[in-house]
Amino acid sequence: MAPHPRDLAVAALTAADLAHVVALVAWPDPEAGRLPDGRPAAVLVADHGGRARLDEQHPDGQVLTGRNPLASTDPLAFLPYEQEVADPSPDHERNAYPLPWLRLSSFFADRRSPDVAIVHTAGHYFPEVGGHRGEHGSLDVIQSRAPLLLSGAGVTARGRLATHARLVDVMPTLAHAAGVPAAHLAGLDGRGLDDLVEPGATHVIGLLWDGGHPGSLLDLAERGELPAVARLLARGCALEGGAVAEFPSLTLVNHTSALTGVGPGRHGVVGNVYWDRDEERRVVPNDASTWHRTAELYRPGVETLFEVVAAARPGARTASVNEMTDRGAWASTFGLVRAGLESGAAHAGDPGTPESRDFVSVVRRLLPDPLVSPFVTTRRCLEDDDYAFYSAIDLLGLATMSGLFSAPADEVPAVAWWSQYTTDAGHHAGGPRSGIATDALRDCDRRLGAFLDQLDSRGLLEDSFILLTADHGFEAADPAVRGMWTDALAAALDPLGVGWRDEGPGFLYLDT
Ligand SMILES: [Zn+2]
The missing domain is CATH 3.40.720.10 (Alkaline Phosphatase, subunit A)
Structure with a gap:
């Protein structure tokens, strides 16, 4: 069976050479179905080092392969404030992503949400597509x-x-x-x-x-x-x-x-x-x-x-x-x-x-x-x-x-x-x-x-x-952390002839 475009997109986005700009990607688990309230029954997260599955029983993620892309989910990470000042815009491996299940499952409940959410690294600087010296939008703490x-x-x-x-x-x-x-x-x-x-x-x-x-x-x-x-x-x-x-x-x-x-x-x-x-x-x-x-x-x-x-x-x-x-x-x-x-x-x-x-x-x-x-x-x-x-x-x-x-x-x-x-x-x-x-x-x-x-x-x-x-x-944002995932997505998806859009950037819609 031909691979699903979503899986090809995830593979492209979690390649090691994009790890400096892509912290992780998230998408509803297609095999898990929906909860009665419309939320996905499970959400998958992946980065270049592993993949995990989040659900009601495992709100911080259960590792499927490699290591959990969510190293920490502590809402009080980088406190007291001196710790944040000493380690601003931390690398993904040192970062924290609080309440991932509650927040991602709500996000993916609406049909307006994308097929795949792409979470920028804390330091990613992307002025060519609207980024600034100070940024927000991430799942990070x-x-x-x-x-x-x-x-x-x-x-x-x-x-x-x-x-x-x-x-x-x-x-x-x-x-x-x-x-x-x-x-x-x-x-x-x-x-x-x-x-x-x-x-x-x-x-x-x-x-x-x-x-x-x-x-x-x-x-x-x-x-x-x-x-x-x-x-x-x-x-x-x-x-x-x-x-x-x-x-x-x-x-x-x-x-x-x-x-x-x-x-x-x-x-x-x-x-x-x-x-x-x-x-x-x-x-x-x-x-x-x-x-x-x-x-x-x-x-x-x-x-x-x-x-x-x-x-x-x-x-x-x-x-x-x-x-x-x-x-x-x-x-x-x-x-x-x-x-x-x-x-x-x-x-x-x-x-x-x-x-x-x-x-x-x-x-x-x-x-x-x-x-x-x-x-x-x-x-x-x-x-x-x-x-x-x-x-x-x-x-x-x-x-x-x-x-x-x-x-x-x-x-x-x-x-x-x-x-x-x-x-x-x-x-x-x-x-x-x-x-x-x-x-x-x-x-x-x-x-x-x-x-x-x-x-x-x-x-x-x-x-x-x-x-x-x-x-x-x-x-x-760190002006040294540059680059985008657009070319990698095009290389993965365009040969299939599927239409796709990256809004935000970071909201990847397939079959558009
Ligand atoms: Zn605002």
Whole structure:
């Protein structure tokens, strides 16, 4: 019998001469079938040195040949932070891949997921296909580790805790704090952290700093360089292992996971870009021209934080500020974008088209000017255009939060979520611990400080529960680690005449 194209692709990708760029590949075990919930009954992982099978009974993998490609699955690997600093972007053999079964089985539950997922090595640098000096997306622990701080009303000040949670725990934790009964939160992938927070806060506030590196965040806060984060920590706790992001550790996958409490296999947003087999088209949900349409991708049964709060507490005001997950929110930034587009004031176009670029130009002209703001390190905007764009977005976020929380007391949101993005731009531009990444954290902290001051001056801070997280971590690419697997895949697959696509790169679709 002729070999299956998937097996030829796996063999090509796990060749020793690609081991510097391919950490491992993963795919559903074709012989194992599906679980009743739609997940594959088993997932296979392979690298150049071996192959293992993961399932419910063997969540860390059972070796099939050679050695286990997942040398460690410790969510607390590279802690304390000094260990990460001493061994940044570790080789695959020294790396850790936490919760591999839970995360991979969720990812492969949706038909939008690829036939084979290719996990880049921590140091892989691929600027020719969109890679940056700082990168995320991997299954590995550092790119998957988002910060998790809980603070204020209902939280006992306990400082740092040597434990971890999952990013899918964020939604049920906020809902629990907001008084949503546990029965309304049953059946999610995540669980409310009810051992760390008591319900009853008048205001529940979720903060997301996109790609906000947890080690840097806590280290800088302790050194007095992020005073607003330090204020949160003084009245709460931080999990040193943070919140483990869903796979892949990409932006839209994990904003959605954090705010719906379920992984990509259930919400359906499997990547920033993916191939839709049913519609035979490339979908790019993480784009300035498509962010406002994220909810169109949700699979049936998905509920956002805002919908869960509205169901349990009819009439409670909720706000989603600068956040793509906003369905059901009383006030929403992207709700305004949709209203503007529906009025015909502008057209968003498709990603990458001249129309979408015009749309982004229009949006930029409407945003605050980051070059004249005390909350922005303006020289970084001149260095990096993404830093300028996301600084402008983050200033709009601060203005929106400030407006919502200056309303008369009974009109202030009971539940609010505010995403900031400059941290992602700074870390992409320079990698963790670079000057531009550190300035991005400082800028986000200054904006948060202004908001905390406002809450304090109105007497609202005491009764507010605040959670700070991110959508993923970040690791520095090594400019010496270059190369791609495209030629190897072409050599393996093209002679068979099978169509294939590598989206991302790293999402390999066969028979397209
Ligand atoms: Zn992100």
